[in-house]
Amino acid sequence: MVRGRISRLSVRDVRFPTSLGGHGSDAMHTDPDYSAAYVVLETDAEDGLKGYGITFTLGKGTEVVVCAVNALAPHLLNKDLGDIVGDFRGFYRQLTSDGQLRWIGPEKGVVHLATAAVLNAVWDLWAKQEGKPLWKLLVDMDPRKLVSCLDFRYITDVLTEEEAYEILQKGQVGKKEREEQMLAHGYPAYTTSCAWLGYSDATLKQLCSKALEDGWTRFKVKVGADLQDDIRRCRLIRNMIGPEKTLMMDANQRWDVPEAVEWMAKLAEFKPLWIEEPTSPDDILGHATISKALVPLGIGVATGEQCHNRVIFKQLLQAKALQFLQIDSCRLGSVNENLSVLLMAKKFDIPVCPHAGGVGLCELVQHLIIFDFVSVSASLKDRYIRRVGRVCNHMETRNSVCF
Ligand SMILES: C[C@H](O)[C@@H](O)CC(=O)C(=O)O
Numbered sequence: 188m189v190r191g192r193i194s195r196l197s198v199r200d201v202r203f204p205t206s207l208g209g210h211g212s213d214a215m216h217t218d219p220d221y222s223a224a225y226v227v228l229e230t231d232a233e234d235g236l237k238g239y240g241i242t243f244t245l246g247k248g249t250e251v252v253v254c255a256v257n258a259l260a261p262h263l264l265n266k267d268l269g270d271i272v273g274d275f276r277g278f279y280r281q282l283t284s285d286g287q288l289r290w291i292g293p294e295k296g297v298v299h300l301a302t303a304a305v306l307n308a309v310w311d312l313w314a315k316q317e318g319k320p321l322w323k324l325l326v327d328m329d330p331r332k333l334v335s336c337l338d339f340r341y342i343t344d345v346l347t348e349e350e351a352y353e354i355l356q357k358g359q360v361g362k363k364e365r366e367e368q369m370l371a372h373g374y375p376a377y378t379t380s381c382a383w384l385g386y387s388d389a390t391l392k393q394l395c396s397k398a399l400e401d402g403w404t405r406f407k408v409k410v411g412a413d414l415q416d417d418i419r420r421c422r423l424i425r426n427m428i429g430p431e432k433t434l435m436m437d438a439n440q441r442w443d444v445p446e447a448v449e450w451m452a453k454l455a456e457f458k459p460l461w462i463e464e465p466t467s468p469d470d471i472l473g474h475a476t477i478s479k480a481l482v483p484l485g486i487g488v489a490t491g492e493q494c495h496n497r498v499i500f501k502q503l504l505q506a507k508a509l510q511f512l513q514i515d516s517c518r519l520g521s522v523n524e525n526l527s528v529l530l531m532a533k534k535f536d537i538p539v540c541p542h543a544g545g546v547g548l549c550e551l552v553q554h555l556i557i558f559d560f561v562s563v564s565a566s567l568k569d570r571y572i573r574r575v576g577r578v579c580n581h582m583e584t585r586n587s588v589c590f
């Protein structure tokens with residue numbers, strides 16, 4: 188039973204100096220300081236429970252997101268939590284339709300990152316009050332109630348509320364067994380931690396050996412800045428992991444469309460499962476062109492970590508522009524919008540492999556992907572979550588079930 192009126196919203200600018208060691212570096216973000224705008228919601232309820240919400244940022248941008256969170260605060264303060272989650276679709280619309288703030292969106296950029304942080308905190312508070320981790324709150328929720336939390340505006344041409352409901356109804360079959368499977372075995376994961384672009388070959392080798400010792404079987408390597416460097420680094424890592432283990436590549440939007448196709452033709456010998464963000468995240472048809480050109484090479488296209496909203500995902504799916512869909516728990520408008528993308532992916536039969544690794548992302552997306560497996564996709568085929576130690580060890584979480 189939800190309770191309390193929101194009495195306080197505070198937001199902090201939290202930064203880790205990861206750029207000093209090249210951690211998190213890629214072909215476009217050469218000096219990332221992993222950071223987060225960290226929101227805490229308090230209520231006047233006697234239970235003393237607080238809701239914590241995060242959005243991932245990269246250093247200086249955090250102060251801008253903090254401003255946007257403060258600008259959204261009046262929508263929450265003095266509101267009854269019961270009223271918010273009782274009409275969650277309406278509340279999502281209220282936040283994303285603020286007559287002045289939507290001009291600097293709408294549903295994209297800084298204001299949407301801020302929306303994610305705020306709504307992540309609301310979901311956290313709701314789950315805590317119900318005494319469940321978020322994934323369990325979602326899995327146990329009546330499908331009618333669940334679809335009532337989602338905003339179908341702009342996506343009804345591919346997914347109506349009724350279709351979403353039917354998907355969730357079908358997902359009820361075998362749900363208990365899948366939940367037990369998750370708790371017993373976890374969700375398959377991959378690591379990027381050994382192959383950031385700013386790492387020397389010596390560091391790459393040392394971290395890759397350690398990851399192999401630790402039992403990792405799937406590895407992602409950053410590429411895109413210099414072809415000869417990429418060939419050398421991909422050869423090094425492929426030789427170390429052997430022909431059977433999985434290798435993914437991530438270009439972080441570095442290339443033009445023809446360049447992406449030519450570059451990947453040169454890296455195809457290292458048998459990547461996917462090339463992630465080969466070009467601008469806004470270029471839907473460009474992704475479709477790349478995707479079509481890489482099919483004969485057996486390389487899929489993965490994208491989504493910088494997809495603004497459900498509309499872009501809808502078009503990527505319609506255009507057959509991706510083979511792996513990467514939701515981001517903090518770039519989309521929190522759980523509400525992520526769930527609508529999970530349901531669209533199910534309709535198009537495209538596996539979801541969430542973006543994670545940044546501050547709080549591994550902790551957040553595991554809830555979404557477990558819900559996806561238990562209640563939506565019912566499949567682990569071609570699905571992997573990202574796991575990372577470096578920032579996760581600053582987080583205290585319950586129910587961590589990734590391996
Ligand atoms: C700047 C970030 O570290 C980015 O490289 C993360 C990313 O692309 C990924 O985790 O995937």
Ligand SMILES: [Mg+2]
Binds near residue numbers: 437439463464492542
């Ligand atoms: Mg990436």
